[in-house]
Amino acid sequence: PKAQLLCYFEWFYHAHGTDADFDPNEPLNADDEARIRLKNAPILMDLYSCDRGLSPTNWQKQQFPKEYHSKVTVCHDGIDTNFFCPKPGAKLxxxxxxxxxxxxxxxxxxxxxxxxxxxxxxxxxxxxxxxxxxxxxxxxxxxxxxxxxxxxxxxxxxxxxxxxxxxxxxxxxxxxxxxxxxxxxxxxxxxxxxxxxxxxxxxxxxxxxxxxxxxxxxxxxxxxxxxxxxxxxxxxxxxxxxxxxxxxxxxxxxxxxxxxxxxxxxxxxxxxxxxxYDLSQLLPQHLQWIQQQEESNKVLTWADKAKTTSLISRDRVS
Structure with a gap:
């Protein structure tokens, strides 16, 4: 009963200014605008109900209502850079x-x-x-x-x-x-x-x-x-x-x-x-975000990475 509700917020829909009306050859009608608006109903319920939320990029976070920005941390899922690595001279x-x-x-x-x-x-x-x-x-x-x-x-x-x-x-x-x-x-x-x-x-x-x-x-x-x-x-x-x-x-x-x-x-x-975006560095940030207390709702950004890593290291030592 006392468990926190943590949500992943990928996208908030807008009829104008982002994807829906991006192509001028595809104008929206009133039904389109209403349909797009209704898509946000369950997302708004989660924004209101959650204790904290996560969004993968700053751009995606900015699509959500500003009233809820304080709840949403930006931290990407991370890329496995050991797997996705260059191979000079590779042929397909x-x-x-x-x-x-x-x-x-x-x-x-x-x-x-x-x-x-x-x-x-x-x-x-x-x-x-x-x-x-x-x-x-x-x-x-x-x-x-x-x-x-x-x-x-x-x-x-x-x-x-x-x-x-x-x-x-x-x-x-x-x-x-x-x-x-x-x-x-x-x-x-x-x-x-x-x-x-x-x-x-x-x-x-x-x-x-x-x-x-x-x-x-x-x-x-x-x-x-x-x-x-x-x-x-x-x-x-x-x-x-x-x-x-x-x-x-x-x-x-x-x-x-x-x-x-x-x-x-x-x-x-x-x-x-x-x-x-390195998974090996972002995964510890995800774990810290999950484990942090409700009152410590610090937004982790990539600029904070070095500081966060230092905090995690001290926690492990103690």
């Missing part, structure tokens, strides 16, 4: 799905749960069409299921993959859809990647983007709020306009043409994860 060979790209000198990768507008799949496929015209030796690997994980599906049962393949005349000998992959094969894709593309509406940040950085990939990512909490253009990744396939293609080309210049960006990408 996946015998299970009969995929051998050991000959590919240029490999562009894209990963998402589904193939949908929320994660920029249509814009990416348009960029691939442009890229194929300019880079005849470039191969593209797309990891994910042929479904919609977030947002609306197309009418009449058509998938976005079908729609894009009908819209663009692609050389399918150089575009490889792997479907869902086990983690070991997914890691091989990242380690062999020349350039990885991640696009997202202002929505929940995909864990895959951080795994990509940990693997030392050269990331081309959308200049949207969840991404820019982590990525600085030209420092640990390259940013692009979410809606501009031409800009996406141009930045992919920039990365492919200057691998030596991009080496430092790859190194800083991994360093970003080691310094701020």
């Amino acid at each position: 060979v996946l015998p299970r799905i009969n995929l051998d790209l050991s000959h590919a000198e240029e490999l562009v990768t894209y990963v998402a749960r589904g193939m949908e507008p929320y994660r920029g799949f249509p814009q990416f496929m348009e960029a691939v069409a442009l890229l194929q015209e300019r880079r005849p030796q470039c191969h593209v690997v797309i990891v994910g299921e042929n479904r919609v994980a977030y947002g609306k599906s197309l009418p009449e049962g058509k998938t976005y993959k079908q729609a894009m393949l009908e819209k663009y005349d692609l050389d399918l000998n150089r575009v490889h859809f792997t479907g869902w992959l086990p983690y070991s094969e997914y890691l091989q894709v990242l380690q062999a990647s020349s350039v990885h593309v991640y696009l997202t509406r202002p929505f929940v940040l995909s864990w895959s983007m951080l795994e990509v950085l940990s693997a030392g990939c050269l990331l081309v990512a959308s200049n949207t709020a969840p991404v820019t909490e982590v990525i600085r253009d030209g420092v640990n990744g390259l940013l692009v306009d979410f809606f501009s396939a031409r800009e996406i293609c141009a930045r992919i080309e920039e990365a492919l043409q200057h691998p030596e210049k991009m080496a430092a960006i790859r190194e800083r990408a991994r360093q970003t994860i080691l310094e701020h």
